[in-house]
Amino acid sequence: MSRSRTFEWQDPRVSADAVGQQSGLDFLRSVLSGRLPGPPIAATLGFTLEQVEFGSAVFALEPGEEHYNPIGSVHGGVYATLLDSAAGCAVQSVLPAGMGYTSLDLNLKFLRPITVDTGKVRAVGSVLNQGRRTALAQAELFDSDDRLLAHATSSCMLFPVPAAQ
Template identity: 55%
Template sequence: MSEKSRTITWTDPLPQAAAARTMSGVDYLRAILKGEIPGAPIAAHLGMGFVSVEPGDVVFTAVPDESHYNPIGSVHGGFYATLLDSVCGCAVHSTLPAGQAYTSLEIKVSFLRPITVDTGPVTAHGWVTKPGSRAAFAEGDIRDAGGRLLATASSACAVFPV
């Protein structure tokens, strides 16, 4: 048995959370994409980063590693669920004006294929299917570098003033 370790570094999320309340969602997420605002700490855990941000449409990439494994030797479903919850939530966030926030109400994930270290980087795409001022709905998927579908999700988010 060989022991491994991983060091995770992140920035205090509270200052950027305050900034998020003063910016439209799309402007806030684009500032993260450009490196002007630090990303969420969860991104460091999953090796997750933005690829693109458009109103109602967000793309991330993430790099699975052995620290994401479950006891049977593949990536834990929590990796899929966290990545899909993040990309669906950010797609919703990208439609919100300044002073509005969201939280996930529900997410349904369908696991279609296993992810392992050999899968390599994956791409998650989230898109809004119905924006709203009180509730918004999004869908998402995860694909490997060859475009093979690995998982899908549907999500409902509550929208509220901050």
């Protein structure tokens, strides 16, 4: 039986142009409040930024069949996307205006399978260490009973963002 899903997103250049114009925390709060559009990948996969504070970010997803791999569980790439988003945005939340970041690596451990029966999952990212050029963050993926489903660490490169013209 065929299934379909429709989604919409806003122009990603709007948010991209705002990066570095304010602190990372203020930028993420603008995304959370809807003053800036979220990233298209969030609309594509159906996840949301639920919470952001200095040094931490939380994303949530209600898993559906559209997230499945051929063996009937959520694809590892979905886990990785949630964990990369949580770890990276935790790093972004500590950056001053004029600074940006990019992920250098993502090391991931899958601990439990996720299916539609799992219910809502949360990726909780936190900064472990911040230097002048790099930052180290971790992210943990939990189910609604706070069982750990996956764990990741990520190194991020920090760099100055050119001022808007």
